[in-house]
Amino acid sequence: MNNDYLAWPFFDTFHRTFVRDFWQWAASELPKYEDDDGGDGKAAREIFQRLGIGQWLDNSISRSGGAKGDKLDLRTICLMREILGYRSAIADVAFSEPWLAIMPVALFGSEKVKRELLPRYLRGEMLPAFALSEPDAGSDAASIETRAQLDGDHYVIRGRKTWTSNSGLADVYVVFARTGDVPDATGISAFLVEGRLPGILLEKRVAVLSPHTVGTLHFDNVRVSADRLLGGPGQGFKIAMTVLGLFRPTVGAAALGFARRAMDEAIARSTERVAFKKPICEHQLIQAKLADMAIKVDASALLVYRASWMHDVGESRITREAAIAKLQATEAAQEVVDQALQIFGGLGVAKGMVVERLYRHVRAYRIFDGTSEIQKLIIAKDILQEHRPA
Ligand SMILES: Cc1cc2nc3c(=O)[nH]c(=O)nc-3n(C[C@H](O)[C@H](O)[C@H](O)COP(=O)(O)OP(=O)(O)OC[C@H]3O[C@@H](n4cnc5c(N)ncnc54)[C@H](O)[C@@H]3O)c2cc1C
Numbered sequence: 572m573n574n575d576y577l578a579w580p581f582f583d584t585f586h587r588t589f590v591r592d593f594w595q596w597a598a599s600e601l602p603k604y605e606d607d608d609g610g611d612g613k614a615a616r617e618i619f620q621r622l623g624i625g626q627w628l629d630n631s632i633s634r635s636g637g638a639k640g641d642k643l644d645l646r647t648i649c650l651m652r653e654i655l656g657y658r659s660a661i662a663d664v665a666f667s668e669p670w671l672a673i674m675p676v677a678l679f680g681s682e683k684v685k686r687e688l689l690p691r692y693l694r695g696e697m698l699p700a701f702a703l704s705e706p707d708a709g710s711d712a713a714s715i716e717t718r719a720q721l722d723g724d725h726y727v728i729r730g731r732k733t734w735t736s737n738s739g740l741a742d743v744y745v746v747f748a749r750t751g752d753v754p755d756a757t758g759i760s761a762f763l764v765e766g767r768l769p770g771i772l773l774e775k776r777v778a779v780l781s782p783h784t785v786g787t788l789h790f791d792n793v794r795v796s797a798d799r800l801l802g803g804p805g806q807g808f809k810i811a812m813t814v815l816g817l818f819r820p821t822v823g824a825a826a827l828g829f830a831r832r833a834m835d836e837a838i839a840r841s842t843e844r845v846a847f848k849k850p851i852c853e854h855q856l857i858q859a860k861l862a863d864m865a866i867k868v869d870a871s872a873l874l875v876y877r878a879s880w881m882h883d884v885g886e887s888r889i890t891r892e893a894a895i896a897k898l899q900a901t902e903a904a905q906e907v908v909d910q911a912l913q914i915f916g917g918l919g920v921a922k923g924m925v926v927e928r929l930y931r932h933v934r935a936y937r938i939f940d941g942t943s944e945i946q947k948l949i950i951a952k953d954i955l956q957e958h959r960p961a
Pocket residue numbers: 668701702703704708709710711733734735736779781783785935938939940941942943944945948
């Protein structure tokens with residue numbers, strides 16, 4: 572992968588050194604893992620543990636592993652996900668799903684909860700999962716129906732969560748549930764729920780195109796201590812939207828990694844494969860494809876790193892920029908991977924080829940963390956808000 576873009580003004584010396592070191596780690600550790608792990612989550616868990624042992628998870632909280640006053644550096648997360656996406660989809664899943672789930676703790680947890688959970692997460696010993704979506708509430712997350720009823724000094728959680736990554740495997744779930752009778756987003760709270768508690772049942776696993784271990788969980792009268800409430804009653808929707816907003820540029824970054832890999836594969840193949848007595852890269856229609864891919868990759872990178880840079884330099888809101896980055900980079904990656912596969916001809920659809928895997932793995936990225944349609948609604952709402960008469 573060409574790292575010339577690290578000279579862009581979005582980055583500083585920390586990022587350049589980080590990329591050099593993380594590349595080396597990824598190149599030596601990740602080839603041991605198959606990208607399609609059979610959906611049992613074992614390989615992903617092992618990669619997560621290795622990220623902890625290598626102290627790479629420290630960078631996922633801040634530049635110095637959560638030292639006081641040191642903030643989350645979103646560019647580092649994006650660089651990590653881009654490299655992981657380039658090398659291995661399962662490694663990206665292994666890192667990113669727990670990261671989404673630890674962010675509510677890192678950003679909204681009490682000092683006591685942070686002291687308890689963050690060190691275990693940083694060592695790769697505690698796998699967290701994010702449980703928001705339900706069978707009848709995906710894009711419209713404010714309409715979730717799972718309830719948490721106060722009973723003395725405990726809450727009793729009842730309901731179903733679906734598409735939960737690492738379902739049945741996680742040590743802790745961040746569960747979003749309704750407290751009180753308010754029917755809208757302000758009635759939602761977030762809870763930390765230990766995975767081993769009685770009443771948490773894995774109803775089913777759903778096999779998907781990518782190496783995500785997703786499933787449906789039933790919370791059947793699960794009792795959690797009232798001090799496991801994150802951020803206070805009614806703060807759940809705000810917590811979910813804040814971390815999903817931060818996740819967006821990083822999803823784009825992983826898709827960017829897929830796109831860069833597809834492009835590298837396509838360039839190599841196009842210089843080797845001969846048709847009509849010359850390498851296919853000498854045919855202008857193949858050159859047009861390579862040019863289109865390069866434009867899409869550059870546009871995605873600029874938007875992903877603009878959004879993450881804005882966060883890191885202290886912009887209070889990056890709602891629109893994060894949605895633009897996620898939408899552009901995931902849609903563009905799908906197109907780049909498709910073009911790369913086309914350049915491989917029949918070989919492109921052969922099982923086990925890198926482009927075949929990328930073709931399957933990139934697809935879900937246009938769906939989770941808000942579908943492409945939902946990103947457009949977020950972007951349009953933000954534009955219209957700005958132009959509303961005072
Ligand atoms: C691999 C994978 C991993 C996931 N991991 C997690 C996880 O760890 N935790 C978690 O909580 N969830 C997770 N999800 C769930 C994911 O966030 C949802 O799938 C996503 O939000 C979409 O919800 P839905 O599937 O219910 O689709 P729906 O909301 O039913 O949408 C169906 C279609 O309608 C469109 N649509 C909906 N509303 C509108 C509208 N207003 N205007 C125009 N179009 C609209 C959507 O864009 C989509 O095309 C995961 C999903 C996948 C596929």
